Amino acid sequence: MSNPDSFIDEVTEEVRRERMFSYLRRYGWIGIAIVLLIVGGAAYTEWNKAQTAANSQAFGDAILAALDQPDAEARHAALTAVEAEGDRSAVLDLLLASDPATNRAGALAALEHAASDASLPASYRDLAVLRRVILAGADLPLADRRALLDGIAAAGRPFRPLALEQMAYLSVEAGETEAAITQLRALTADQEAPAGLRQRAQQMIVALGGETAAS
Known part of the structure; x- marks a missing residue:
């Protein structure tokens, strides 16, 4: 290869490097942003899992503590004080209806509440309907x-x-x-x-x- 050709190749390679560095300076932040989003998304997912597990454990502990109360009235009061949303609300309503002998009206009200909550899965609502029909008996x-x-x-x-x-x-x-x-x-x-x-x-x-x- 002649010296002029070698010189042209070197110049061409230098131009390519300059263009590459120019692109990196101009658009490199996009790659950094993508990496940060991936890392941040993974961190949020792990944090969300940990929060969900912690909330589930806290809900379970509150339920167990309520069920450990010495009498039906105290159990009902403790269960009523438990905070719950979504599926947990349905579980709570079904538990509130589990002692109809001492609080029949409260049990029926809890079942009706669960049965009418359209945000709950069909399995919870259907079970609430079934138990309500059985518990209400001839009163309905x-x-x-x-x-x-x-x-x-x-x-x-x-x-x-x-x-x-x-x-x-x-x-x-x-x-x-x-x-x-x-x-x-x-x-x-x-x-x-x-x-x-x-x-x-x-x-x-x-x-x-x-x-x-x-x-």
Whole structure:
């Protein structure tokens, strides 16, 4: 290679380096910002996880402390004082409804609150509806109980078999024995129903004077 060619190559390489340094001076902050965002995002994620774990532990500790109270009145007061949002609020409402013998009105109010909270997952709301129907019993008109159970007895709902079982019991309460037997027979063949529920349905059919599929 001739000296002029070598000189031109050196000049070209120097120009490239100058351009590169110029780009770095002009746009290098973007790369630094991206690195800072990645590092900051990772740090925030870890901090958020730690905060969530700490909040969950604090909620659990408060619940356990409340349940350790010596009597039902003190337990209810302690549970009512626990701060909760979202799913934890549903858990708290269900716990507040766990001692209906001493505070039936409070239990029903807690269940109604959980059942009507559209921000909660369907599983919590459906469980609250089911327990409310069972706890309210005859104090809630039969038609109202059927309407509530209809909403959670649809295909794909988490407590569908239990809702169907309660609907069969409502038919018994209404004096609709044949309808109840038909509903219970359907439950004995329902693969979504737990074995214990299918067994209860068979026993109830017999108690109502009907025949099971195996009879």
